[in-house]
Amino acid sequence: MKSVPRLRLNFKAFTLVELVMTMIVLGIISVPLSLMLSQQINSVFVSEDYITALNLARLELERANNANYTNLISGSNSSYEGYSYDMVRNVTYANGTVATAESLKKISVDIKKSGSAAALVNLVTYRAKNVNFGP
């Protein structure tokens, strides 16, 4: 009869200490864990943006590859292809000029999230004048 209340008392006391300790441990661990988790959730969205931007950059470069060489000039397009991304195409002469018989254009394509100044993706290539595909 005497031992029952003593055990109960001990149990209650340990539970309080344990709860305090658990809260402290949880508090210490949950801060970095929650930060990591929120970063991961954000990363999923960033990764999605990145892949979309990459595909839009590829689309633009393929268009540049198939465009008439003379008409291949710098330009930009907001809400490119209906997506909330902006496209900036920068065309410069790597060799030669508009007046020379032969020239080489450098085509650089930036894809940015609409309203953002930083490019998510940048792809670059060259195209030579008077060179076509055929037999």
Place this chain on the structure above:
Amino acid sequence: MIKTPAVQKGMTLVVAILLISFVTIVVAGITFFIVEIFRRSDAQATDLQCIYLAQAGIQNAIYQYRFRDLTGTGYFNFGQTSVDAGRFFVVGGNPADMVMVNSAGAHFRAPDNKNLEGITMQSASSTPVTIDRMIVSWSGPSLKLTRIRIGNSNVWNNNQGLSSPANCNINPNVTLSNAVTNLTYLRWNAAALGMSWVKIEFVMTDGSTKVVQVYPYSASTSSFRFTVKATGKTTGSPIYRTIEADYNASTNNISRYNEISAQITP
């Protein structure tokens, strides 16, 4: 009733630690997968950039060739070129790829019609290439090849002659630069007027080969072409992609454009 509370001593802490361990493992697992997704996205972007850099290399080589061809014979340089910070391409090709043969003026010389002449050769790059052997085969009459003369030197002679295909180990070896070299003539032992085509396989000193078909009765210049290879790369990444293209200098067209697995190094 008495033992149960005693056993439960410390259970909250144990459960909490187990819970924390479980959550940590789950978060670590998710982190691993998300890092993998990022790595793949990044590799995909680098991979895509490399193919466009390889394209830049091909276009740059053809531009160089065409630009120099305006004032002399066209050629391009092997090696690495930066497109911008951290992005570059490397242009190359094996010696046989560089052999360009212009057979537009090929004909049998009258009056004996034994000599096939009017063929010129050059290297498409600034790097000279050396011909070690020529394997010549031909259609029609069962004639014998007796002599090959290149750049006004007899590089192969055989008084008895060889039947088709004639494997001719030329001596001295012929080095082609980007300047034009005359394949002065191929001589047979009798008139070769019935010969509709002549096939020449150039075997270079490195063992690479190029086959050229000459049509003496048509102005076909199908062999006036070169093959160029370019690898696109970004600094700090092992990822690369390589394109191989045939450029037909007679038609100004890229007649073949393939991706290959080899890496061209400077």
